[in-house]
Amino acid sequence: MSVGIAEAKRERSERRRGFLLALPSFAYMVLFFAVPLIIVLVYSFATRTSTGSTALSDWNLDAYRKLGEPIVRNVVVRSVILALVTTVICLVVAYPFAWFCAHQRPTIRNLLLIAVMIPFWTNFLVRNYAWRILLSNGGPISSFTEAIGLGETNILFTKTAVVIGLVYAYLPFMILPLYASIDRLDRRLIEAGRDLYGSGSQTFRRIVLPLTMPGVIAGSILVFVPSMGAYVTPELLGGGKETLLGSYIVTQFLTARNWPVGASLSFVLMAVMLVSTIVYFRSGGKNL
Amino acid sequence: MKSMKFRLAGVAVTGAILLASCGGDSSSDDAAADEPAAEESTSEATGADCAVDQVDGDLYLYNWSEYIDPDLKTAFEEQYGVAVIEDNYDSNEAMQPIVAAGNSGYDVIVPSDxxxxxxxxxxxxxxxxxxxxxxxxxLDPVFYPAPYDPTGAYTAAYQWGTTGLGVDLTVLGEDTPRTWGLVFDPELSANFGGNITLLNDPRETIGAALKYLGYSLNTTSIEELDEAKALVADAVARIAAFDSDQYDELLVSGQTQIAHGFSGNMLYGIDEAENPDDYTYFVPDEGGTIWTDNMALPFDAPHPCTAHTFINFILDAENGAALTNWNLYGSPNAASEPFIDAEVLENEIVYPADRSKLEFITNTGDFETNFSDAFSEAKG
Structure with a gap:
């Protein structure tokens, strides 16, 4: 009995120590995430004045009503499609690479993983400008395709350029969780599958894929969410010719000066993402 | 100068603004905030008299980037024994909430009309x-008092310019028609398909379409706006990009042949080109935007006397000329004319001969959201 009490006490004090250690990051989250989020929420119920300022009075739901209009719906649909395309391409490209990577000797494996991370050493904006040069008319890629007889390729300022830019930007976020999952996969299970006369594709579908599903899900979310709100890449590589969520929200703040609408859209977007992510994890990733 | 380089930091900036606008205490990332809190005493001294050439501290200037000759700043520092600390903004909309929230710490700001x-x-x-x-x-009577500050009580014009088209003459030819039809007329502009950029700015680009249709660019008629929206929507297929940052570089590097943009930026780009004579800029015959940027004091400027002295310094004839010789925008300073380089003064890009069809963009109040939505819809 007394042993149990002592243990419970120790557990409690450990928990308290854990709490204290977590306090800085907790405070950080409250200060730089929760508080701004509440401000965004408050602004979403405010009113745009005729000079474009935000009157923190006359609280109303106009900004949310606006989200039901066709213009916002179309923007959302376009952004979802773009994010889906990006996610699927990332998945298809990243899976074999992560597989290959996980089956190398440790030295090579580490080198490959470092190669995946290297782009992060350069600023995102700078990398987008670099793509702009690569894809431009008469740029390196165009010159190359011309040299090998495929003719000029004018990719810059097209949807293709946007997808290329997004896949490039978010591919590491797909590779890393996939690699972690595949690395943990017990190879003997694959052998067992083959022993039981499972074909390659059957083994993949019924053993490998379900076991690496946590990586697939985590990677997909990490790619899908930022692609949904992408702003820099569509503007720089797509020439801003399509209105997507990111640019629409920026427009509300910096051009229309309609903060309530910008705030409501940001908030709804965040809430939808958060809820669907939780649901996704709960349903698909029990063993995460 | 409605929008300048690196507006793309917009997302991050937006977050910062949200924070900044909510508490007066949060301008801490501005250099100006390093200044000890002298605001309390001096902001009440707003009504206190400042004498000519009086200074009451260093000057905190909040300005567009690359808009003031560094030599002018140095000259001011040496002449008055104060430091000039400059921060930059890239759009009026980014600057305004920071100043309006109070305690921005800035003495002089340079908002557009x-x-x-x-x-x-x-x-x-x-x-x-x-x-x-x-x-x-x-100041030239054209700019003082200005329509947006009718009593002239609040602002002194800093520089002015126009919005029009920069073109590649080797493609369009010396006798190209000077019309917005180069962009909006399907037949005329078909020749330049995929080689046109338009400003990524609802008021400017919808405004250009309105001018082409013969309407005011400050219309508040839904029908006129819809017509303009249809024109822009039709043009989207023929343009390379909506771009407010790099249009001049894209033009002179041969990526595009027609660029919608601001006079000074365009001239700067053309000057940098290998063959500057291959390019020109004009405001189309249908008319376009004229704009000014203006020196003003925030309501709580900590050093109002230094601010007044600085404005007076910039409005000096020779200093005004130095400004124009450096940034290649038009000077509103009539007395500066004798000191402006002849090649700048005679340049029709800087000083268009016919200003009769130029129009200021004015705030249309609640109709602003119609402009921005029309632009978003036109893009699709």
Missing amino acids: YMVSIMIEEGSLQALQLDAIPNMAN
């Missing part, structure tokens, strides 16, 4: 003490 009227209406600017700015008399 329509933003001046907004800030006056919102009480964000303090009235100038004209006695402390004798050089106000140097």
Whole structure:
């Protein structure tokens, strides 16, 4: 009995120590995430004045009503499609690479993983400008395709350029969780599958894929969410010719000066993402 | 100068603004915030008289980037024994909330025309003490008093310019028609398909379409706006990009042949080109935008006397000329003319001969959201 009490006490004090250690990051989250989020929420119920300022009075739901209009719906649909395309391409490209990577000797494996991370050493904006040069008319890629007889390729300022830019930007976020999952996969299970006369594709579908599903899900979310709100890449590589969520929200703040609408859209977007992510994890990733 | 380089930091900036606008205490990332809190005493001294050439501390300037000759700043520092600390913004909309929230710490800001009227209406600017700015008399009557500050009580024009088209003459030919039809007429512009950029700015680009249709670019008629929207929507298929940052570089590097943009930026780009004579800029015959940027004091400027002295300094004939010779925008300073380089003064890009069809963009109030939505819809 007394042993149990002592243990419970120790557990409690450990928990308290854990709490204290977590306090800085907790405070950080409250200060730089929760508080701004509440401000965004408050602004979403405010009113745009005729000079474009935000009157923190006359609280109303106009900004949310606006989200039901066709213009916002179309923007959302376009952004979802773009994010889906990006996610699927990332998945298809990243899976074999992560597989290959996980089956190398440790030295090579580490080198490959470092190669995946290297782009992060350069600023995102700078990398987008670099793509702009690569894809431009008469740029390196165009010159190359011309040299090998495929003719000029004018990719810059097209949807293709946007997808290329997004896949490039978010591919590491797909590779890393996939690699972690595949690395943990017990190879003997694959052998067992083959022993039981499972074909390659059957083994993949019924053993490998379900076991690496946590990586697939985590990677997909990490790619899908930022692609949904992408702003820099569509503007720089797509020439801003399509209105997507990111640019629409920026427009509300910096051009229309309609903060309530910008705030409501940001908030709804965040809430939808958060809820669907939780649901996704709960349903698909029990063993995460 | 509605929008300048690196507007793309917009997402991050937006977050910062949200924070900044909510508590007066959060301008801590501005250099100006390092200044000890002298605001309490001096902001009440707003009404206190400043004498000509009086200074009451260092000057905190909040300006567009690359808009003031560094030599002018040095000259001011040496002449008055104060430091000039400059921060930059890239759009009026990014600057305004920071100043309006109070405690921005800035002494002089440089808002554009329509933003001046907004800030006056919102009480964000303090009235100038004209006695402390004798050089106000140097301003061209066209710009003083200006329509957006009808009594001339709040602002002194800094520079002015136009919005029009930069073109590649080797493609369009020397006798190209000077019309917005180069962009909006399906037949005429078909020749340049995929080689046109338009400003990524609802008021400017929808405004250009409105001008092409013969309407005012400050229309508040839904029907006229819809017509303009249809024109822009039709043009989307023929344009390379909506771009407010790099249009001049894209033009002179041969990526595009027609670029919608601001006079000074375009001239700067053309000057940098290998063969500057291959390019020109004009405001189409149907008319276009004229705009000004203007020096003003935030309502709580900590060093109002230094601010007045600085405005007076810029409005000096020779200093005004130095400004124009450096940034290649038009000077509103009539007395500066003899000191402006002849090649700048005679350049029709800087000083268009016919200004009759130029129009200021004005705040259309609640209709602004119609402009921005029309632009978003036109893009699809």
